Amino acid sequence: MDTNLIGRTVVVTGGSGALGSAIARRFATEGVAAIAIVDHDHDATHAAVGALRDATSERQRGATSVLDVVPVVVDVTDHDAVQAAYATFTSQFGRIDIAINNAGIVAPSARLHHVTVEDFRRVLEVNLVGIFNCTKAAIVQMRNDGKGGAIVNTASVAGFTTWTHSSPYGASKAAVIQLTKLAAAEYAAEGIRVNCVSPGTFVTRFHDDLPPGALDAIRGRHPLGRFGSTDEIAGAYVYLCSDAAGWVTGTNLVIDGGMAVG
Numbered sequence: 403m404d405t406n407l408i409g410r411t412v413v414v415t416g417g418s419g420a421l422g423s424a425i426a427r428r429f430a431t432e433g434v435a436a437i438a439i440v441d442h443d444h445d446a447t448h449a450a451v452g453a454l455r456d457a458t459s460e461r462q463r464g465a466t467s468v469l470d471v472v473p474v475v476v477d478v479t480d481h482d483a484v485q486a487a488y489a490t491f492t493s494q495f496g497r498i499d500i501a502i503n504n505a506g507i508v509a510p511s512a513r514l515h516h517v518t519v520e521d522f523r524r525v526l527e528v529n530l531v532g533i534f535n536c537t538k539a540a541i542v543q544m545r546n547d548g549k550g551g552a553i554v555n556t557a558s559v560a561g562f563t564t565w566t567h568s569s570p571y572g573a574s575k576a577a578v579i580q581l582t583k584l585a586a587a588e589y590a591a592e593g594i595r596v597n598c599v600s601p602g603t604f605v606t607r608f609h610d611d612l613p614p615g616a617l618d619a620i621r622g623r624h625p626l627g628r629f630g631s632t633d634e635i636a637g638a639y640v641y642l643c644s645d646a647a648g649w650v651t652g653t654n655l656v657i658d659g660g661m662a663v664g
């Protein structure tokens with residue numbers, strides 16, 4: 403696949419987390435010029451930046467293109483701070499070519515009548531308003547010079563299949579899929595493509611509070627018979643941002659071990 407991402411600039415929210423750091427690592431192998439690790443966790447963000455710099459230092463030696471990896475510590479729910487952070491990144495690196503909106507949280511596992519309104523609001527605030535804030539900030543920067551761009555949101559199979567005990571999360575991810583389509587339609591004429599990826603389950607801290615046996619049941623919902631790995635999902639983001647996907651916008655790319663058809 404000819405991705406042609408050499409020299410592009412990338413921002414990845416939730417970039418210090420499990421999937422976000424895998425996405426950043428994957429873009430780093432494509433010859434991009436700059437990657438911002440965007441996350442609200444200060445220490446984890448700086449650790450992720452250090453790890454990515456170390457992992458790519460070999461490539462940097464003797465390479466003609468240099469990769470800058472920078473920390474951007476910001477809470478995606480803070481509209482003004484996100485707009486300012488993306489403007490700063492643009493003034494530093496020229497533009498934003500690629501924006502990956504991947505930060506997300508889950509509420510404690512519970513049937514709907516046990517979910518607190520605070521938990522419901524918090525999940526919507528991070529998973530939906532956060533993606534709105536970051537999509538808006540990226541589009542504002544991408545429209546500055548009329549050269550377009552690519553945005554990929556992390557949704558989930560929970561956004562269009564039924565996962566009990568996670569109503570705030572499922573509702574937030576369903577909204578992300580629809581927000582993706584709306585943004586795709588609004589900005590296609592300006593060369594800004596907006597897509598989302600819906601992963602099935604890859605085990606992270608998201609699953610820490612599950613009762614015994616729950617992970618086995620979740621694994622059983624994936625016909626390929628195992629959980630995914632972040633590296634198996636990260637390539638979808640690269641594809642959607644590459645020239646190979648130049649005619650792809652508004653789509654929801656499902657990477658789920660067959661879960662949605664099972």
Ligand SMILES: NC(=O)c1ccc[n+]([C@@H]2O[C@H](COP(=O)([O-])OP(=O)(O)OC[C@H]3O[C@@H](n4cnc5c(N)ncnc54)[C@H](O)[C@@H]3O)[C@@H](O)[C@H]2O)c1
Nearest residue numbers: 416418419420421441442477478504505506558603604606
């Ligand atoms: N793990 C799964 O099985 C699974 C399945 C489908 C979709 N997803 C989605 O994948 C994405 C990444 O999840 P993960 O499993 O890698 O979890 P993770 O907890 O490892 O990563 C999430 C990252 O988001 C960051 N974050 C959370 N709230 C934030 C905020 N307000 N502002 C900025 N950053 C914030 C966290 O610090 C963390 O680094 C999420 O959107 C999640 O919903 C996960």
